[in-house]
Amino acid sequence: xxxxxxxxxxxxxxxxxxxxxxxxxxxxxxxxxxxxxxxxxxxxxxxxxxxxxxxxxxxxxxxxxxxxxxxxxxxxxxxxxxxxxxxxxxxxxxxxxxxxxxxxxxxxxxxxxxxxxxxxxxxxxxxxxxxxxxxxxxxxxxxxxxxxxxxxxxxxxxxxxxxxxxxxxxxxxxxxxxxxxxxxxxxxxxxxxxxxxxxxxxxxxxxxxxxxxxxxxxxxxxxxxxxxxxxxxxxxxxxxxxxxxxxxxxxxx
Amino acid sequence: xxxxxxxxxxxxxxxxxxxxxxxxxxxxxxxxxxxxxxxxxxxxxxxxxxxxxxxxxxxxxxxxxxxxxxxxxxxxxxxxxxxxxxxxxxxxxxxxxxxxxxxxxxxxxxxxxxxxxxxxxxxxxxxxxxxxxxxxxxxxxxxxxxxxxxxxxxxxxxxxxxxxxxxxxxxxxxxxxxxxxxxxxxxxxxxxxxxxxxxxxxxxxxxxxxxxxxxxxxxxxxxxxxxxxxxxxxxxxxxxxxxxxxxxxxxxxxxxxxxxxxxxxxxxxxxxxxxxxxxxxxxxxxxxxxxxxxxxxxxxxxxxxxxx
Numbered sequence: 001x002x003x004x005x006x007x008x009x010x011x012x013x014x015x016x017x018x019x020x021x022x023x024x025x026x027x028x029x030x031x032x033x034x035x036x037x038x039x040x041x042x043x044x045x046x047x048x049x050x051x052x053x054x055x056x057x058x059x060x061x062x063x064x065x066x067x068x069x070x071x072x073x074x075x076x077x078x079x080x081x082x083x084x085x086x087x088x089x090x091x092x093x094x095x096x097x098x099x100x101x102x103x104x105x106x107x108x109x110x111x112x113x114x115x116x117x118x119x120x121x122x123x124x125x126x127x128x129x130x131x132x133x134x135x136x137x138x139x140x141x142x143x144x145x146x147x148x149x150x151x152x153x154x155x156x157x158x159x160x161x162x163x164x165x166x167x168x169x170x171x172x173x174x175x176x177x178x179x180x181x182x183x184x185x186x187x188x189x190x191x192x193x194x195x196x197x198x199x200x201x202x203x204x205x206x207x208x209x210x211x212x213x214x215x216x217x218x219x220x221x222x223x224x225x226x227x228x229x230x231x232x233x234x235x236x237x238x239x240x241x242x243x244x245x246x247x248x249x250x251x252x253x
Numbered sequence: 254x255x256x257x258x259x260x261x262x263x264x265x266x267x268x269x270x271x272x273x274x275x276x277x278x279x280x281x282x283x284x285x286x287x288x289x290x291x292x293x294x295x296x297x298x299x300x301x302x303x304x305x306x307x308x309x310x311x312x313x314x315x316x317x318x319x320x321x322x323x324x325x326x327x328x329x330x331x332x333x334x335x336x337x338x339x340x341x342x343x344x345x346x347x348x349x350x351x352x353x354x355x356x357x358x359x360x361x362x363x364x365x366x367x368x369x370x371x372x373x374x375x376x377x378x379x380x381x382x383x384x385x386x387x388x389x390x391x392x393x394x395x396x397x398x399x400x401x402x403x404x405x406x407x408x409x410x411x412x413x414x415x416x417x418x419x420x421x422x423x424x425x426x427x428x429x430x431x432x433x434x435x436x437x438x439x440x441x442x443x444x445x446x447x448x449x450x451x452x453x454x455x456x457x458x459x460x461x462x463x464x465x466x467x468x469x470x471x472x473x474x475x476x477x478x479x480x481x482x483x484x485x486x487x488x489x490x491x492x493x494x495x496x497x498x499x500x501x502x503x504x505x506x507x508x509x510x511x512x513x514x515x516x517x518x519x520x521x522x523x524x525x526x527x528x529x530x531x532x533x534x535x536x537x538x539x540x541x542x543x544x545x546x547x548x549x550x551x552x553x554x555x556x557x558x559x560x561x
Binding site: 002003004005007008009011012015016019083086087088090091092093094095096097098248252253 | 267268305306307308309326327328329330331333335337339341342343344345346350354355357358359360361362400
């Protein structure tokens, strides 16, 4: 293992986060605070509690997931896309670094950023609403697994994208609808049966449901199934990346 | 000792069907300076990219210090430093950080003293805390060289190192190249500036259309292909070359005011003396004379056009 290389890539990416503190940390925190003010406090005060949990508290796990997914996909993709775009990737490709080490450096940094932002939002939320965490260990497990999985997903997009439009298409057009329709703001019990069935095809439903369960022990699907689904998605991302590395897809072609 | 780099039957076809390399064989000796010449799109950069591990080969193989560049990439890549053709830099990084980063990705422990030495040698020390976007093109080129040297490579690739570079940088760069060579570093450079190859290379390779057209010691190459020309400016107009001078390879300019004599390195030098005395005997007087040796550039153009 070339640990120096992993350290260098990870450190480089984290330094980028410090340089762009406004954009990478403060802006998601402000956005999420707005959600809390509008949905949690203003509208939420007129919504009856869901399964014994106030609406503001109910949406907190979903909001954290929304930001975590968006941030991890965005950071994971830009981390590898940017050197590809500027050409500085020549150095990493010509260095004695295995693709796995490159992956650990970039994805590790993207996941770390996502986690930091997720925890900041959790702390912010506690100012607005009551937060209770029933299973802290499971909460962290869901958070970490989701961060890694979606950073890997972002990495795939970053390698695949040939321009900035393609780079943004998934974080902008795919992640938000999946999150909004994945029960971030409601329990899918509130939907008609047909849409409930459709919702089960949405991978984000399992993340939000499992994550919310670790807080309030209420879930749309069994938390074990949630964990399995994350595992499946993680394995899927890893095998796509494995194939990309083996063939040199869009990196060494 | 085996060659430091051995390229065997190397081919590369890009996904769009473009055949960039059509079976290249090339052995590079330890400690030599090899210049690769060739027009744009000849395949020089592809060749370098495969040796450095940036591009996967389609066929054939490359050994660096006896190790395969694909299977044993850790061994081979840690021996190589690359200065790319394009000025690709992380615009928002500082000089110090980007050079230290390079050492890190090559798996070497930090060594601030070495980085300082490299930056000073390349006149970058005063700029070490500047962001790369604040630097001029020449300064960025220096940074790329510093990055390539940061992990103490045994082989250095310089891809078009002097494109758009001013005189002082060129001088600094050749100083660095000279020092590296004394330390036993093998240097491979590609260039369009043939004077450069002529000045510093030990051997010259000519690449065109994905093939290595020629690989030779520079001096042998100059001897083999190099022609010399003697030009005589005449005092009086000459209508035709007198029959008595037919034995010499002579040609008369259209205006009849100058004579050109072509000869090769191998021909004995007294051919000029006998030509001059023959001219005097024929009553032809000249007011000036000059000689010209064909440069690598002439050789190169002749070769590329011949095979095209």
